[in-house]
Amino acid sequence: MKIGELAKRTDCSVQTIRYYEKEQLLCTTQRSDGNFRLYDEAAIEQLLFIKLCRNLDLSLSEIRQLLTLKRSPGAQCDQVNRMMDEHIQQVETRIQELVELRKHLKVLRRSCSSERTIEQCGILQTLTTDQHKNR
Amino acid sequence: MKIGELAKRTDCSVQTIRYYEKEQLLCTTQRSDGNFRLYDEAAIEQLLFIKLCRNLDLSLSEIRQLLTLKRSPGAQCDQVNRMMDEHIQQVETRIQELVELRKHLKVLRRSCSSERTIEQCGILQTLTTDQHKNR
DNA sequence: TTTAAACTCTATAGTCACTATAGAGTCAAG
DNA sequence: CTTGACTCTATAGTGACTATAGAGTTTAAA
Numbered sequence: 001m002k003i004g005e006l007a008k009r010t011d012c013s014v015q016t017i018r019y020y021e022k023e024q025l026l027c028t029t030q031r032s033d034g035n036f037r038l039y040d041e042a043a044i045e046q047l048l049f050i051k052l053c054r055n056l057d058l059s060l061s062e063i064r065q066l067l068t069l070k071r072s073p074g075a076q077c078d079q080v081n082r083m084m085d086e087h088i089q090q091v092e093t094r095i096q097e098l099v100e101l102r103k104h105l106k107v108l109r110r111s112c113s114s115e116r117t118i119e120q121c122g123i124l125q126t127l128t129t130d131q132h133k134n135r
Numbered sequence: 136m137k138i139g140e141l142a143k144r145t146d147c148s149v150q151t152i153r154y155y156e157k158e159q160l161l162c163t164t165q166r167s168d169g170n171f172r173l174y175d176e177a178a179i180e181q182l183l184f185i186k187l188c189r190n191l192d193l194s195l196s197e198i199r200q201l202l203t204l205k206r207s208p209g210a211q212c213d214q215v216n217r218m219m220d221e222h223i224q225q226v227e228t229r230i231q232e233l234v235e236l237r238k239h240l241k242v243l244r245r246s247c248s249s250e251r252t253i254e255q256c257g258i259l260q261t262l263t264t265d266q267h268k269n270r
Numbered sequence: 271t272t273t274a275a276a277c278t279c280t281a282t283a284g285t286c287a288c289t290a291t292a293g294a295g296t297c298a299a300g
Numbered sequence: 301c302t303t304g305a306c307t308c309t310a311t312a313g314t315g316a317c318t319a320t321a322g323a324g325t326t327t328a329a330a
Contacts, residue, residue: 004306014307015289023287034296036307052265056243057236060287066259073254077247080258084244091237098230101192105226108191109219112212119208123215124201130187139277149278150318158316169325171278195316 001039010047023060025050025067058087136174145182158195160185160202193222
């Protein structure tokens with residue numbers, strides 16, 4: 001299977017696959033006579049695993065760690081658990097930040113209506129006034 | 136006031152100030168004999184305005200638009216309102232995504248406990264099994 | 271007065287996870 | 301044998317900075 005078919009079967013772009021290889025998330029593969037990458041079914045598995053992790057917003061570095069761990073089945077899985085806990089914490093924090101942000105944005109948005117000129121614009125006025133609070 | 140003092144008074148790094156100048160968020164300033172940038176109080180105002188907008192997660196491009204609008208006080212402020220509405224929508228969407236993600240992560244995390252080996256690791260097992268669902 | 275420290279300058283590279291492009295080579299069908 | 305679809309490598313771009321190198325400027329102390 002050449003890279004194009006792998007891309008199609010995993011719904012991943014060709015460039016991304018090459019990028020993952022460079023980043024050591026996929027092993028270097030056999031090459032054909034014409035220097036084309038050749039993949040087997042295991043490559044599909046590996047790539048789908050990576051995609052799944054990316055959907056969970058894990059970084060490539062985190063995924064690299066997981067892949068390494070997968071290769072030592074006897075080790076304790078504390079490290080996997082710790083990574084997940086940290087990751088969940090990061091997501092929690094980001095949600096909190098965004099909820100706060102949304103609140104601010106809505107307050108700000110309510111301070112203006114469409115019929116005004118820039119000069120009267122409640123949003124710009126609020127922003128301009130708030131500058132001074134930040135000093 | 137030289138760039139270092141401006142940085143201190145706005146709690147902004149020197150590099151960031153130079154970056155904003157390059158990106159046309161701050162005007163080019165007078166220079167001293169030794170080619171140092173010289174700022175006045177208005178620069179503080181402008182920079183604080185930018186910081187405030189960045190805290191609202193507005194992009195530099197959005198902020199550039201706001202700054203341009205601020206300079207034409209007679210114009211209608213529809214554009215400001217529209218930008219804010221779009222921005223709020225983006226934040227909403229991202230919050231929804233992250234809430235979904237958090238749910239997935241928590242389910243996944245509950246599938247494992249610390250005393251297991253990698254081989255028994257519920258997280259890795261789930262991820263490895265889920266691969267197949269995605270095909 | 272020298273010299274050292276602290277500041278400033280420009281230009282460039284790095285971050286992350288890709289995406290896009292150029293320019294060249296490979297391969298199968300018609 | 302040529303066309304078109306594919307593949308290869310290498311490089312640059314994204315956004316909003318951060319970090320570095322190597323040079324010049326200014327201020328204060330020795």
